[in-house]
Amino acid sequence: MTKDNVHAFKNPETSVTAFTTDILTNLARQGAIQMLAKGIELEVQSFIEQNQSTLPNGHNKLIRNGYLPERTIQTGIGEVPVQVPRVRDKSGELKFTSSIIPPYMKRSVSMEQLLPLLYLKGISTPMFQESCRV
Numbered sequence: 001m002t003k004d005n006v007h008a009f010k011n012p013e014t015s016v017t018a019f020t021t022d023i024l025t026n027l028a029r030q031g032a033i034q035m036l037a038k039g040i041e042l043e044v045q046s047f048i049e050q051n052q053s054t055l056p057n058g059h060n061k062l063i064r065n066g067y068l069p070e071r072t073i074q075t076g077i078g079e080v081p082v083q084v085p086r087v088r089d090k091s092g093e094l095k096f097t098s099s100i101i102p103p104y105m106k107r108s109v110s111m112e113q114l115l116p117l118l119y120l121k122g123i124s125t126p127m128f129q130e131s132c133r134v
Helices: 023-051 109-121
Strands: 062-067 071-075 078-082 085-089
Touching: 023 062, 023 078, 023 085, 071 109
Parallel strands: none
Antiparallel strands: 062 085, 071 078
């Protein structure tokens, strides 16, 4: 019994460009991903430069230590993948926390404000289009 009728399901949202067929939206989304990555990298570099010192053994106190696992943030243009860098403090005094992407952030502030508004107005009512223009 090697034959079966089970078909593999392909999720169309697994790739970044599958969000929409609109080229302008895809371009804006790709630009947002690149700008976010660059902003986080600059934030890490600034943190290391401001707090860098040398330990008694001659090694640097702060070193880059890879990235946290990739996660997605819900935004107005869809889910955006984010990777936050890790910084290791050999003395154990400092910890890097991104101000752009705080820990446990799941959606942007605009989405946090939109969801209760949609709930109050009623998602299935004719006012749905009006509530999305906020």
